[in-house]
Amino acid sequence: MARVLSFFRPKPLLALVEKRKSLFSKMSLDSRAREVFATAVRAVQPDTVVRQSIQRKEDVITIDGHKLRLKNNLHLVGFGKAVLGMAAEVERILSDHLVSGVISVPQGIQEILRQHGKNHLLLKENSCIEVIEGAKHNLPDGDAQKAAEKIMLLASGLTKEDLLLVLISGGGSALLPSPVPPISLQEKLDVTRKLAGAGATIQELNTVRRALSLLKGGGLAHFAHPAQVVALILSDVIGDPLDLIASGPTVQTEIWHEEVLSVLERYHLLDSVPVSVMEVLGKPGSRWQNKQEGTQEEHVINAVIGSNSIALKSAGRRARELGFRPVVLSLGVSGDVKLVSRLYGLLARFACSQEEPPPEIAEELLRLGPDVGVESWDLCRTMQVLDQGRSEGWGATCLLAGGEPTVELKGKGRGGRNQELALRVAVELQGMAQPPKGPVFLSGGTDGQDGPTDAAGAVTDSSLCEEARKQELDVNKFLDNNDSFTFFSKLSSGQRLLVPGLTCTNVMDVHVLLIPSPPINIATN
Ligand SMILES: Nc1ncnc2c1ncn2[C@@H]1O[C@H](COP(=O)(O)OP(=O)(O)OP(=O)(O)O)[C@@H](O)[C@H]1O
Numbered sequence: 001m002a003r004v005l006s007f008f009r010p011k012p013l014l015a016l017v018e019k020r021k022s023l024f025s026k027m028s029l030d031s032r033a034r035e036v037f038a039t040a041v042r043a044v045q046p047d048t049v050v051r052q053s054i055q056r057k058e059d060v061i062t063i064d065g066h067k068l069r070l071k072n073n074l075h076l077v078g079f080g081k082a083v084l085g086m087a088a089e090v091e092r093i094l095s096d097h098l099v100s101g102v103i104s105v106p107q108g109i110q111e112i113l114r115q116h117g118k119n120h121l122l123l124k125e126n127s128c129i130e131v132i133e134g135a136k137h138n139l140p141d142g143d144a145q146k147a148a149e150k151i152m153l154l155a156s157g158l159t160k161e162d163l164l165l166v167l168i169s170g171g172g173s174a175l176l177p178s179p180v181p182p183i184s185l186q187e188k189l190d191v192t193r194k195l196a197g198a199g200a201t202i203q204e205l206n207t208v209r210r211a212l213s214l215l216k217g218g219g220l221a222h223f224a225h226p227a228q229v230v231a232l233i234l235s236d237v238i239g240d241p242l243d244l245i246a247s248g249p250t251v252q253t254e255i256w257h258e259e260v261l262s263v264l265e266r267y268h269l270l271d272s273v274p275v276s277v278m279e280v281l282g283k284p285g286s287r288w289q290n291k292q293e294g295t296q297e298e299h300v301i302n303a304v305i306g307s308n309s310i311a312l313k314s315a316g317r318r319a320r321e322l323g324f325r326p327v328v329l330s331l332g333v334s335g336d337v338k339l340v341s342r343l344y345g346l347l348a349r350f351a352c353s354q355e356e357p358p359p360e361i362a363e364e365l366l367r368l369g370p371d372v373g374v375e376s377w378d379l380c381r382t383m384q385v386l387d388q389g390r391s392e393g394w395g396a397t398c399l400l401a402g403g404e405p406t407v408e409l410k411g412k413g414r415g416g417r418n419q420e421l422a423l424r425v426a427v428e429l430q431g432m433a434q435p436p437k438g439p440v441f442l443s444g445g446t447d448g449q450d451g452p453t454d455a456a457g458a459v460t461d462s463s464l465c466e467e468a469r470k471q472e473l474d475v476n477k478f479l480d481n482n483d484s485f486t487f488f489s490k491l492s493s494g495q496r497l498l499v500p501g502l503t504c505t506n507v508m509d510v511h512v513l514l515i516p517s518p519p520i521n522i523a524t525n
């Protein structure tokens with residue numbers, strides 16, 4: 001078939017395809033895994049996702065299928081780690097209609113972007129958008145509260161002639177603190193910090209946050225009424241739940257105080273929350289005095305313009321160019337990092353098995369699925385693709401997944417969930433064939449950070465444990481101390497660390513498992 005096709009294909013194209021294959025065949029699996037990850041991050045750059053989400057024709061813009069006419073009536077607010085870059089792109093496209101704006105962004109981000117030469121993610125010198133930096137270390141502070149007050153004031157002053165563009169990305173909750181009186185900022189911070197420290201998920205955390213906030217849980221949309229509100233959202237939460245990303249400031253949400261109290265009780269915090277919090281939670285009915293006429297849907301458009309799904313689609317296309325058949329396992333990998341590492345170890349063994357893989361592997365994978373956020377049908381579908389790759393010997397597979405595993409911190413070491421996951425997968429891969437014949441695994445945070453470290457993650461394979469033994473590094477000792485960053489920094493001068501630097505985006509973590517082409521079994525019968 002290839003010979004027939006080649007007859008019709010113009011020679012230069014064929015030569016280009018062959019050249020590209022030979023080029024990539026020289027790239028190590030480690031390099032190709034890093035290129036797949038880099039492509040995922042590129043696909044969700046803040047300026048890219050905004051540019052792709054706003055189509056403009058003269059004074060009419062189309063967003064998420066909605067046509068909106070601009071008449072010098074555009075106002076902009078935003079909050080989140082990627083919002084400065086998003087606002088810079090909005091300014092490039094719509095500055096002639098932009099009247100006012102306030103954005104709340106992380107402390108020091110403008111200087112960091114300048115230092116990294118990312119001036120395209122900065123606003124113009126004479127911008128009408130006010131930038132307020134705050135929430136150092138992702139914790140709400142007085143600067144972020146001032147920004148929230150200015151955002152509330154801007155929204156409250158709009159009329160039905162106005163259009164309010166709301167830019168939202170990960171880290172937005174901490175950048176938009178607006179506690180319901182009489183709760184103080186410190187009291188609200190104490191509650192959320194205790195919940196996070198007790199291991200509450202982001203879903204639980206934001207369920208509580210929006211109940212204690214004037215702007216979260218649809219509050220911002222409430223204050224902006226009757227202006228038209230359009231929210232452009234870069235999602236950093238599994239499943240892209242609009243009401244939980246940055247605690248859903250543009251999504252009208254019924255606050256069930258019982259649900260909030262049950263979260264506090266689950267983490268044994270009911271007795272330690274301030275009186276002011278119990279007072280607010282004890283008030284029945286709506287948080288706002290006057291229920292606005294009209295419904296949320298009539299004046300609010302919420303559009304997810306960047307997500308883990310978009311990042312993985314792009315990564316899959318790149319993997320194909322690099323000689324792999326891509327398959328996305330799941331966008332919602334979660335659960336304890338130990339179980340997640342077991343998941344990838346079993347999938348690698350299943351895919352790389354020379355013979356028919358023992359049924360115990362599939363059985364254990366299906367048992368594991370619910371604990372790591374992977375549905376059975378996604379596991380079966382993925383195992384089918386891996387089995388085809390193995391049994392039909394047609395080529396290499398790139399398994400992709402997204403999510404946010406959790407780590408139960410018991411040690412005092414330095415690391416992050418991505419680095420710890422990569423190290424634990426290396427332990428699971430021990431004894432398997434080594435690259436280029438054996439599998440390679442990468443785990444990386446798309447925001448370029450992993451825990452309190454400068455790394456985003458790491459790249460590992462079945463040779464790592466032997467490599468560590470030769471360098472007298474005790475893998476299990478580092479794991480017991482949650483010290484994965486120190487381990488990877490010491491191993492082979494840090495070569496296995498994934499350090500993309502500041503990425504200016506955040507759509508959770510990306511996992512890449514590269515399964516090389518199986519050796520062709522020449523039939524001997
Ligand atoms: N030494 C460590 N080893 C392993 N995991 C760690 C360690 N220290 C922190 N972590 C994990 O890193 C997580 C915090 O990661 P990070 O600082 O990247 O923020 P994040 O969860 O990605 O939030 P955001 O989306 O705002 O960036 C914590 O939930 C914790 O479980």
Ligand SMILES: O=C(O)[C@H](O)CO
Pocket residue numbers: 169170171172173174202206236237244245246247
């Ligand atoms: O800010 C937040 O609430 C988290 O990043 C989830 O969106």
